[in-house]
Amino acid sequence: MEDNGRTARKRAQILEAARPVFLRNGYVGASMDEVAALASVSKQTVYKHFTDKEQLFTSIIMDTTAQVEGLTKMITATLDDDGDLARDLRALARGFLGAIMEPELLRLRRLVMAEAERFPDLGRTWYERGFERSLKTLAAAFGRLGERGVLRLDDPELAAEHFVGLLLWIPVNKAMFRGGNDLYAEADLDRLAEAAAGAFLRAYASPDTA
Known part of the structure; x- marks a missing residue:
C-alpha cells in the first residue's frame, strides 16, 4: 500500500x-x-x-475531466430544490461561467483544439467526458423542472444548449481568440450570468414562474 x-x-x-x-x-x-x-x-x-510523450500529454488532458464532477454536482444541487428559480438560475449561471472561464482550463481548451487533428480521439473523449456530460446533467435537471411545470419545454437537451450558449458564446470565444487572463472582471461575469439567466427565463419559464 x-x-x-x-x-x-x-x-x-x-x-x-x-x-x-x-x-x-x-x-x-x-x-x-x-x-x-x-x-x-x-x-x-x-x-x-x-511510456512516451503522447501518454503523458493524454494523461494531463484527461485528468482535467475530473473537474466536471464539481460542475455536475453544482447543477444538481442548485436546480433540484423548490427554491426561487430565477435566483437559482443566476447562481448556476455564475458558477458555471466561473468554472469554464478559469484561466488554466481555457489554456487547456486551446491546447486540445490545437492538437485535435493530431489526437482526434483525445479531443472527442475530452468533450464527451467534460462539456457533453455537463450538458446532459443540465438537460436532466431542466427536464425535471419541466415535469413540475416550472419550465415550458419540449426538448430539455435543446433548452440546455440554449442556456449554455447564451452564457458562454461571447466570453469563451473572446478568450479563445484573444488570450490573456484579464478579459473579464468579476463584475463583468456577474452581468453576463444575470443576462443569460434572464433571457433563458423569458424564453422558457412558465407563466406562473416568470
Whole structure:
C-alpha cells in the first residue's frame, strides 16, 4: 500500500510539472527533459510512469475531466430544490461561467483544439467526458423542472444548449481568440450570468414562474 501511495504521488508530481510545459510550448515543443527537471526526477522515472510523450500529454488532458464532477454536482444541487428559480438560475449561471472561464482550463481548451487533428480521439473523449456530460446533467435537471411545470419545454437537451450558449458564446470565444487572463472582471461575469439567466427565463419559464 505504501509503494502504491508513493507511486501515485510521483505520478502526480510529474503531471504537475508537465502541465505548464505543454501549456507553454504545445505538444511538439514540450520536452521530456524539461518535465523531468521541473519534477525533480530523472528522465527514466518519467518514462517509468508514462511510456512516451503522447501518454503523458493524454494523461494531463484527461485528468482535467475530473473537474466536471464539481460542475455536475453544482447543477444538481442548485436546480433540484423548490427554491426561487430565477435566483437559482443566476447562481448556476455564475458558477458555471466561473468554472469554464478559469484561466488554466481555457489554456487547456486551446491546447486540445490545437492538437485535435493530431489526437482526434483525445479531443472527442475530452468533450464527451467534460462539456457533453455537463450538458446532459443540465438537460436532466431542466427536464425535471419541466415535469413540475416550472419550465415550458419540449426538448430539455435543446433548452440546455440554449442556456449554455447564451452564457458562454461571447466570453469563451473572446478568450479563445484573444488570450490573456484579464478579459473579464468579476463584475463583468456577474452581468453576463444575470443576462443569460434572464433571457433563458423569458424564453422558457412558465407563466406562473416568470
